[in-house]
Amino acid sequence: MNITSPSVFKMLIKRKLFKKWQLLRCIKYCFVHTNKTKWQSVVGLEIHAQINSKSKLFSDASTDFAGYVNSNTSLFDAAIPGTLPVLNKQCVKAGVLTALALNCQINSISMFDRKHYFYSDLPAGYQITQQHLPLASSGHLEFQVFNPSIHKIPYSTKVRLKQLQLEQDSGRSLHAEDVSLVNLNRAGIPLMELVFEPDLKDGEEAAALVKELLIILKRLNTCSCKMEEGSLRVDANVSVNRVGEPIGTRTEIKNIGSIRGVASAVTYEIQRQIDTINAGGSVTNETRAWNAVHKTTVGMRDKEEKQDYRYMPEPNLPPLYVALNSLQRGCVNVEELKVTLPELPHQTRKHLMDKYGLTPVQAIILVNENDLLELFTSVKSKDTETDYCLVANIIINDFLSLVHKYEMELENVPFRGEHLGEIVELLQGRIINKNTAKLVIQEILNGSKEMPKSIIKEKNWTLMTNKELETLCNEVIEENSKIVKQYKAGKTKVFAALLGKIANKSNQRADMKKADSILKQLLKK
Amino acid sequence: MDKLLLSSINTASRLIQDGTITSLDLTNACLSQIRKTKKFNAFISVTDELAKTQAERSQQRCRENNQSELEGITVALKDNFCTRGVKTTCASKMLENFVPPYNATVYQRLLDKGAILVGKTNMDQFAMGSGTVDSIYGPAKNPWNFKEDDDFYIAGGSSGGSAVAVATGTCFGALGSDTGGSTRNPASYCGLVGLKPTYGLVSRYGLIPLVNSMDVPGILTRNIDDCVQILNVIAGHDHNDSTTCPKPHRKIVLPPAKQMSIKNLKVGIPKEYCCEGISNEILDTWNEVANLLEDSGADIKEVSLPHTEYSIVCYSILNQCEVQSNMARYDGIEFGYRANENSSVEKLFTQTRSEGFNEVVRNRILAGNYFLLTRNYEKYFSKAMKVRRTIVNDFYKVWEEVQILLTPTTLTTAPLYSEFIKKTNRDQCAYQDYCTQSANMAGIPAVTIPIKLSRVGMPISLQLMGRNLSEPMLLAVAKFIEHAVQFPKYSLGNS
Incomplete structure (x- = not known):
């Protein structure tokens, strides 16, 4: 969400699309960035989190995809003709729990859709996902942004969650010189896709959101959150525009695999887009990859021109019913799950x-x-x-x-x-x-x-007694008559030097606060 | 033995039970009958060795007095039901050498009850057709009125092989699949009982799909009692098919026909089924049976299913959309045909698919992709879904007036092959599926029963439709009609 003109702003208020916090947010934009040449950036995240589950989303194969190649692959995962999906209830539970923690509206009826594209590690030629009617929608999350090397003090911000959907992961292709191999152990692993609205303004906010989400998912135990193993992958949509102008063309950075990676990739991409425009160029709508070694984003070879996924309802799965209260019937009961929510x-x-x-x-x-x-x-x-x-x-x-x-x-x-x-x-x-x-x-x-x-x-690291400390102070005064003389002559700065001597001589056993007052007393004499 | 081959499951069961014949005897007789009737091209694979092994096991069970309901009864499966270790081709080049690693639920249930598989039957490629003429193994031929010359009557389709197999006494029952009439159509042409059960009553797990939201395994038998026996074995919830009814199936038991009464049964005659192109002989038969029911005490009433005429075009769109999706998995990577093309993955996909599918399949994929484009979704797919809903609602409304509908199954008797192939696949289906397809749109059960022979000697059949899960009533009425009309038995001497 970005505010570009006062009229739009008014219109949105009229439509009551705006909650209070969003209002504050746009006021912040409108008043702080009055300089026309000032850039602002808009960042949105889409996060794929692997659901903690023993078996896959639609088959009974194990989710241990590190197993021997193609060993954890059921007939369904390999799209053998005639096989059918059977929804794993545990994954629905995990999805609902996560949605509750993210303040979502749980949809009592959700549907699965087929998203079609040809790829060698997508055996069915389509992915089963929830495009039109997801498990949950309209959530939000408030979180703290604080990176001590950038921010003096933490600040709180809020992001809206458009939808949370259940979907299958694809398999993996391995390309060697003259042969390509497919491993389907990952095919069908349950994922939650969390689609956030573009409410963030920079890389640090994006990283802070991911961090907060990781903590939540870990506490819910709905995702292992091992980003290094790919169990949580982040795609970031980034665009820049001059304040007061419409939102710019966005690019999508795919598969960022670490929290710092999110911050660096988004920061880099914002700067790249600004530099591109400043140099007279324009940003193209494309998919880019984050290169963690060179710390740059690079355009990915576009597989084809614009893909049309030809979505269609998945006919082999009946609508997914979730009971919102004890009166309703469903695969899982929201009220029962709500009481199991841990402290967030x-x-x-x-x-x-x-x-x-x-x-x-x-x-x-x-x-x-x-x-x-x-x-x-x-x-x-x-x-x-x-x-x-x-x-x-x-x-x-x-x-x-x-x-x-x-x-x-x-x-x-x-x-x-x-x-x-x-x-x-x-x-x-x-x-x-x-x-x-x-x-x-x-x-x-x-x-x-x-x-x-x-x-x-x-x-023998206990602090000195008062008497011991006094003796020590006297010793230091005697041993450093020169400094004492300077002090008494009014050069009070040297007092610290004397304190230092005490600290040293005491083997750090002196209570320096006490030493301070004792020394002052003694020097007055 | 020839007489036994055309007898009922009950008769054969009794003979096996009392030891007059063994399971192996019966299996051997059926296998020999398959060899004798090869010219009708009913089978894609004959499972000789497997059948004999299964028959021997069956004999073992008989010796141990551990028989099941279908002990030793021979069956055939359309070649789109997965059978472990037996190739399942869908009559296509794409799956010509595909050997499934698992059994379809319906097959497993038949095996569990002692049935013996004699072979996999011929069909239209991927079940797209209504004649069993689009098979890479050549057309199946109708055994009725068969003369040893170039032309022949078509068996109907797409489960034509299953119909021919049952009609010629090579087995006691066969499974077909029914998406728009593919079981009822060939059953009707070949003088058989053909049941399309309620969607969700019988598991689709292991049935290679055509249109998931309309496919159901269908049953082809020579009489209603046999059909009920097979239905009782295969029906019921299956964990592997999430669209099956969760309630357990209650076995259907029909009384002897003589004890049945249809007094006050409300029978609807939908006027839209009296359409252009319907043959006079079919129309007359329809009238005769309606009169027969009325004479037996039923209330006959003309009713209306006003959206019937939109069913064909609506079905055509939904069919093609699901087809494009279901066919997307045939890319030559994991299974099935792979073209000899190594320059790139994309080229491999393209080459494999253009060589592996016939023109009918490719056309439907192309059209389906077009309908599902984001810009067309609302215009075609969405609209078709809405039309489907109105067709379903037609039936809901009609059930307020009547309990059962009596209609033709097909508009004519089986056409000659030479006439049939003059039309395009699309026209063949549009014409032949007119009366059968709405039942698939609505998910309701429908059964076709042979009534009499036409002047040239081809079977004429009628269809009964009932509300969801009304199989017990539907099959009872069918049995009543079956008993009343006494359709002539096919004579093996004809072959």
């Missing part, structure tokens, strides 16, 4: 902020990485005084940076809630300082089997 990411983020007082950024980061979220929620405090902001901080700043430094996999890290709980307890009791906390984490990551309390005891 936006609810978790809200919970983290409301109950634990985390900042939006902290909440986003924790929810985006489930292992971190689990670590956070597994911290059991003995008293209610636990400073959860501190917990989140240690996880995000100290723990995570060490994990990256050691190039460890989050899921294999031997650092658990008990460890973190003790560390926070020690920190809040001022028994150790933040620096020591980091050292303790480091010890554990390096394989120490001890709990944090034992570690600091063994290593």
Whole structure:
């Protein structure tokens, strides 16, 4: 959806096609981008997610397509004449659950259609999909956009979901020098196609949407979300136009296989289109592929001119009935599925902020990485005084940076809630300082089997007592008479240098806040 | 034995039960009859060895006193039903060497009840036709009035081979498929009972489709009781066919004809079926049977199915659309004929399809593709679906007035081959399917029953149609008529 002129804008309001958030969105466009030469981009995603299911969408063959070539292929998958499709109820359940999580309207009756095209790994010559009356439609999803290297603060945006449909995957062709081979293990694997409206404005929004969707699908367990295995594939429609002008010609980038790939491909494509137009050229409506190595999109060889898929209702499948309430009859019951919905990411983020007082950024980061979220929620405090902001901080700043430094996999890290709980307890009791906390984490990551309390005891990392600290301060004053003299002469800047000496001399065991006040006191004398 | 070959399933069953003959005896007799009647070209494949193996197993079961309903009864299948290990050609070059790796549900159910397969029967290529003249194996020939010269009466189609096989006593029953009349038409020409069951009563799994939304396996037998017996075996829900009725099939049991009464039965005579081109002999027969029913106490009433005349053109569009779709899988990759063409996949597709399909199939594919283009969808396919709905509604309305409809099956008796091939395939079907095709549009059951012989000695048949799943009533009335008219038996001496 893009607003091009005030009249269209008014018309849309009149037609009540616009909800409040869309209104805000267009106001944003109308007022912020008043400069005529300014470009705006419109991005829409179509996402194919493989449904978690033991058997295929219309046959009883296993969905393990990594199996021996053509071993997980039923007669139906190979389009042997006379075979018929039988709908897998589990896939309908997965589709309905996902649609509910995306605030869709579930259609009590949906239909399957045949989409025709000739391809060697499409054995029937058509794909069974849901073109005209999909399982669900008119959904929406609100999500957070935040990439620390681009955005100062997170912002929330919303995308509409046009429809969610069930369909079959195709097989795979392997082309060797003088022979082409077909593997049908993937043929008939159940997919959900999620068609989003072009409500996004750039690559980061697109990537954030994919990220949010991955979290949702993982929580619903309706898709494995292993993008590297192709279980979730993204197509992006991209166009650019000058503010106030109609939407430009769009291109479609096919099969993007990673979240960062989505951001990079869309960003690249937007810039490419702007550059093309600025150089006097024009964008052609075409399909492009993302080259992850060279970080460019390249035009795909157009198989033929415009394809007409000659859709036709699939006559071998009766209409799919879904019961919207307990009075209706259907293959699955929406009300029953609704109560099984898990907590969704936006609810978790809200919970983290409301109950634990985390900042939006902290909440986003924790929810985006489930292992971190689990670590956070597994911290059991003995008293209610636990400073959860501190917990989140240690996880995000100290723990995570060490994990990256050691190039460890989050899921294999031997650092658990008990460890973190003790560390926070020690920190809040001022028994150790933040620096020591980091050292303790480091010890554990390096394989120490001890709990944090034992570690600091063994290593004598507890903070100095006031008396010890005073002695130390006196020692530093004595040893650095020159600096002390400068300080007393009014050059207060050198105070930090003295503090540094204390920190060093204490082996990081000094509570620097206390050291600060003690030193100041001593220097007044 | 010759007499036995034309007897009923019940008679043969009794003889097998009491040990007078064995399953193998009967099978051998049928196989020998197939050899004797080769000139009618009923069979594409004769499954000698398989039949003998099955007969031996059947004998074993008999010895163990473990007989089933169709123990030792020989059957034939139209060559578009998949049979594991037996080639299933659809009478086409495309599937000339296709050996299915599985059994059609109907075949499996027949086997499970002790039946023995003697062969796969001739048909029009991919069931597109109404004469069994468009087969790569040559036309099937009607055994009635057969003279040893160049010309012959056509068997009808597209299940002509199945009709000839049953008429000539090579088996007790055969399955055809019925999309627009393909079972009833040849049954009518060959003097047989031909049943098109309600859509969804009999599984299509393993039937190579013509028009999925209209195809049903049809049954061809020499009498109604045989038809009921076979229907009871093959009918009922099949997990593999999502369009079958989920309710379990209740076995149909018909009383002896003498005990039946059709008093107060409301019989409709649809006036639209008295159309241009209908022969006087058919018209007379129709009247005679209507009078016969009236004399037996039935209420005869003229009714109207006003959209009948649009059925042909509507059917033609829906047929071609589904055909283009169903035929899309024949690309030479996974199975079937592959052209000797390696320069590109696209060329392989093109060459394979132009060599593997005959002109009738190619024409329908081309037209179907045209109708389904995005720009034409509303104009043709969508509109045809709406017309189909009005035809269905015609029947719904008529059921408020009557319980059953009596109509001709075909407009004439079997034409001579030389006359028939003067017309195009399209005209052949449009003319011959006029009375049969609306039943497929509506999904309702219809049965054709032979009534008498024409002046030249060709069978004249009439059709009964009833509402969905009314087979018990429909077949009962058919049995009543069968008993009343006493259609003459085909004499094997004729062959």
